[in-house]
Amino acid sequence: MEKEYKIFDKKIYLSSPTRHEEMRTYMLEAYDTNWLSTVGENINEVERLTCEKVGCRYAVALSSGTAALHMAVKLAGVKPGTPCFCSDLTFDATVNPVVYEGGVPVFIDTEYDTWNMDPVALEKAFELYPAVKVVVAAHLYGSPGKLDEIKRICEKHHATIIEDAAESLGAVYKGIQTGSFGCFNAISFNGNKIITGSAGGMLLTDDKESAEKVRKWSTQSRENAPWYQHEELGYNYRMSNVIAGVVRGQYPYLEEHIAQKKAIYERYKAGFRDLPVTMNPYDEKKSEPNFWLSCLLIKPEAMSRQVRGEQEALYIRESGKSCPTEILEALTKYNAEGRPIWKPMHMQPVYKDNIFIPANTGDDVGADIFHRGLCLPSDNKMTAEQQERIIAVIRACFD
Secondary structure, eight states: OOOOOOOOSSOBOSSOOOOOHHHHHHHHHHHHHTOOSSOSHHHHHHHHHHHHHHTOSEEEEESBHHHHHHHHHHHTTOOTTOEEEEESSSOGGGTHHHHHTTOEEEEEOBOTTTSSBOHHHHHHHHHHOTTOOEEEEEOGGGOOOOHHHHHHHHHHTTOEEEEEOTTOTTOEETTEETTSSSSEEEEEOBTTSSSOOBSBEEEEESOHHHHHHHHHHTBTTBOSSSSOOBSSOOOBOBOOHHHHHHHHHHGGGHHHHHHHHHHHHHHHHHHTTTSSEEEOOOOTTTEEOOOOSOEEEEOGGGBOOEEEOSSOEEEOOOTTOBOHHHHHHHHHHTTBOOEEOOOOGGGSGGGTTSOEEOSSTTOOHHHHHHHHEEEOOOOTTOOHHHHHHHHHHHHHTTO
16 A cells, blocks of 8 residues: 655755845845846856856856857857767757757767766767767766766867856866866856856856857847947847846855755665665766755666656556656655656657767667656755655655
8 A cells, every 4th residue: 555645835846946145135236236237246246256166267147058058069160060979868958059050969878877978989979970079068967977088088089078067066076176177168057056046157268268259249249339230140148137146145155055965965875775776876086066966766677667758658556666757756746846867868859860879889878867767856945854754755666
């Protein structure tokens, strides 16, 4: 018989914004000084704080992480028909900016060690397509990929790295912050990120000329003339001073948020220690994630039968086994929010005709992780007691 637990009075979210009083202070400062548009002290300060935190020389505050990736793709010289190697297991915002410029994503499979771009598959891709000169690599759920190997391969083939660090602000690889390994990099301040502006993102680079180009492009490419003069295509991509005030008020709490997220990850890991599951992995010798989202991967032998269509999923309940669909339905029943793992890009209808490159013929690691994995409630305002109830609900799915 299914166990019954008390339904949460207030929804436990996957990852929601955390309010701090400084956010109100800086937003009101923008209001009181009437700097409400895309210039102001808040913008200047969040760009400075980001450079200080990440270790890059230049940061350009933009309207979203997607806008930052778009500008990075443009800086990398992607033109119509240009093939680009891209992470496969990621949100489509990693990939779409390539298409905005007419480029053609070529999807590189994932590896199990970090759930990020597989260097073996990347090397294979260069052997097949040696002319490719742009690699877009994401850090999934706040865990760094195998950056040493990816950088070495890209340097060998003279390829530009665009680092999608949208989910990994504050994560480090060998003591160095993510967002500083590529030529052009992006972070996100979307509403569910480790710190947020409700929206917003940042283009990061060590190249002054590139940063200045993005500042121009993102303000409709207005020329330095006494009238509105435009000599190249521009975009309305700058961050507002109000949004920047929210981000500015969040920055002092970044490390606190990371510590809270790590505690959530460790509680899940301990709570599931005798279940046939594993947590989203990372290389403990080389990296320290920001633990943005805690994720679960069910071992193959413990998977109940599950079938997913394009928009629906079905499963059969089996004793001692479970599947992501069953667990997600159980969480929803008790007013807690989980999510499936990102559906790999090569499985998305919009990209079904694009090339997909696994490390070995017949492999599809990303599809396997998508099939067996799910994202757990990871809100840093969730109490230990609430998390214990969530753990109990999940454990009951394996009874």
